[in-house]
Amino acid sequence: MHVFTDPKNFDAYLSGFLWILKLTGASAVCALVLGVLLAAMRVSPVPVLRGFGAAWVNIFRNTPLTLVIFFCYFGLFVTLGLTLSDDLFRNIYWLGVVGLSTYTAAFVCEAVRSGINTVPTGQAEAARAIGLSFAQTLRIVVLPQAARAVIAPFGSILIALCKNATIVGTIGLAESSTIMKDLINFNGDAVIPIFLVFAGTFAAVLIPTGYFFGWLANRLAVKR
């Protein structure tokens, strides 16, 4: 463990995970907003919006995230000149957030849509039959049931997003996978401890997160 007792390396380890945390946080919020909007488009009665939502989902769900992130840097920034911050690393960070959010939004959209689909049609029909308005049907009957069905997939998406954040290292952000690579290259005698510390940190955070969302989804599940 001599590698991590060196304060310089320990700081690098911390800063790597701090980037992952920041990427995950900002992208989760953006992807959630964007994904819910896309889902609203996909279930709307307007064909143009449905087509737009479906196209987005099909494009980004089938393109490798590495390519999306690559495009954000070399396409949007280098070629088209989109600059999101004057600071070099802040700029890469925000480009990464753009890539992660556009990609993850496609999965959020599908989760929300399938959540709405789990609500039996009879629920809405019964709501209308007792005289609830459209807004009341959505607010009181359909959305509360859909929201509970969405918890488990949201958990998976959040976990995947956190792991995917490492890919932003490709375009030059010193996040944890890049830091691990550098530490390995400088400390060939401690390869396994380095890997176990980095992988273990992810596992220690993400495995409980998975169980937590599973527990929450079970607890809030609509019993049918």
Add this chain to the structure above:
Amino acid sequence: MSTSSVLYDHPGPRAKVRNAVLSVIFGVALLGLVYWIYTKFDQANQLEAWLWKPFAEPKTWTQFILPGLWATLKAAGVGMMLSLAFGIIFAVGRLSEHWWISVPAGAVVEFFRAVPLLLMIFFVFYGLPFLIQGPVPAFWAVVIGLTLYNGSVLAEAFRAGIRAVPGGQSEAAYAIGMRKSQVMGIVLIPQAARAMLPIIVSQLVVLLKDTALGYIVAYPELLARGVNDLSANYGNIIAAAIVMAVIYIIINSLLTAFAGWLDRRSARRAFRIPKQAGPVVMDSTAGTAGA
């Protein structure tokens, strides 16, 4: 319209008019967006013919795209085989009655599902050479990473499938005198595999997308050859990225369509998996964790 049936009634005359008006408004807005992207591309001179011309020349395809595509498919193919084997072994291991098998198998599966794929690829590519005193080819770094990660996800899919096979099946198999290994190999796994086929195939789509990570360790796959190297020669990075994205989308759509076809086909024959319980599967069946 089945998706919106729970949200909307069938539209009446007024709703039809409203929907038509909204269609026009959003259609115009969408065209405006497309035009804005067009002008941005135009300003950056990204629409000039010479940027796209290389894709009409056979040399571009034989020199860059097809070798890259072949490398991608090769890594994906080997990765698929190995992760299916890994998945079956660890699913059976985790269901073992001996705790000294089931606990380590469970720990391995949980661990590799929670670790980013890139971390594993880096460990194999940069770390393993120190341990074995020799280089690790990028191909194997990618394949081993893909196998550990996707194999673990598949192990969970197989386990859910095996547990969902009706109990009478294994009881009947034991009753006619089969041994534990026979019950597993002849009765449970074939039924579980058939019932879980759609999930398995969508995980294979994830695996195929994840081969793009090979670009980071200089494995000459589609992203490395088709976007990086090609644009280094022709200076058309946006055009190249768009063409490669289309290739990825076509391949993955074919795989997804295949999964859908299998799902409809097995709906007639196999039993259906009931709703999943227990901890959240790290990757939704939609294949979230892809890279």
